Amino acid sequence: AQSVTQLDSQVPVFEEAPVELRCNYSSSxxxxxxxxxxxPNQGLQLLLKYLSGSTxxxxxxxxxxxFNKSQTSFHLxxxxxxxxxxxxxxxxxxxxGGKLIxxxxxxxxxxx
Amino acid sequence: xxxxxxxxxxxxxxxxxxxxxxxxxxxxxxxxxFWYRQFPKQSxxxxxxxxxxxxxxxxxxxxxxxxxxxxxxxxxxxxTVTSAHPEDSSFYICSATLKETGLMNTEAFFGQGTRxxxx
Numbered sequence: 001a002q003s004v005t006q007l008d009s010q011v012p013v014f015e016e017a018p019v020e021l022r023c024n025y026s027s028s029x030x031x032x033x034x035x036x037x038x039x040p041n042q043g044l045q046l047l048l049k050y051l052s053g054s055t056x057x058x059x060x061x062x063x064x065x066x067f068n069k070s071q072t073s074f075h076l077x078x079x080x081x082x083x084x085x086x087x088x089x090x091x092x093x094x095x096x097g098g099k100l101i102x103x104x105x106x107x108x109x110x111x112x
Numbered sequence: 113x114x115x116x117x118x119x120x121x122x123x124x125x126x127x128x129x130x131x132x133x134x135x136x137x138x139x140x141x142x143x144x145x146f147w148y149r150q151f152p153k154q155s156x157x158x159x160x161x162x163x164x165x166x167x168x169x170x171x172x173x174x175x176x177x178x179x180x181x182x183x184x185x186x187x188x189x190x191x192t193v194t195s196a197h198p199e200d201s202s203f204y205i206c207s208a209t210l211k212e213t214g215l216m217n218t219e220a221f222f223g224q225g226t227r228x229x230x231x
Contacts, residue, residue: 036222041203041225041227042224042225043116043118043205043222043223043224043225044156044205044207044222045222046219046221049219090155090156094220098144098146098207098209098219098220099146099158099161100146100156100158100207100220101158102155102156102157103155104154104155105154105155
């Protein structure tokens with residue numbers, strides 16, 4: 001069985017500061033990893049994904065994530081956040097087939 | 113990119129009535145669609161997997177007779193909440209998968225979600 005753990009439920013940060021949102025997963029098979037962002041009362045928007053190849057993945061809005069197989073982690077980072085980055089972020093894992101298992105979510109709150 | 117449209121975005125219904133939510137892939141064919149449910153301040157929980165032309169596969173604990181899923185075409189899946197009760201009030205989100213060239217896995221594209229309130 002697969003599972004995803006997002007270690008921080010809330011992350012407050014000041015504008016222009018760096019941020020890291022942590023994600024660990026467990027799976028007995030090869031996985032594909034995703035980060036999604038959700039704004040209030042909206043669906044999910046894909047930030048980035050790891051399917052294969054380079055372990056450092058760059059996504060939209062200046063976000064990037066690094067796949068670390070030995071630590072079973074896929075942490076999301078941004079060197080300088082903006083107020084507009086305030087949202088809920090979900091890490092997800094999938095095997096072949098597209099079914100996603102989501103983490104509990106991390107609420108990123110960017111303060112001026 | 114691939115676009116998934118979900119309708120309606122908000123619906124209020126009386127207890128005991130049924131509500132239908134549509135999920136359409138606008139510019140691609142989706143052989144598989146997924147339905148999720150999200151309670152406030154919580155994560156998305158997969159309800160069922162919908163494959164075109166076949167019966168949906170429900171996750172453990174999801175009542176198939178209450179949440180009817182139909183995937184009649186490659187661009188449309190519907191979720192009907194039957195005999196809705198206040199505890200069914202939630203945010204329902206669908207996703208559709210698009211096969212990527214050379215890869216077995218598929219990336220999921222999400223609809224905007226439907227806020228269901230049962231009064």
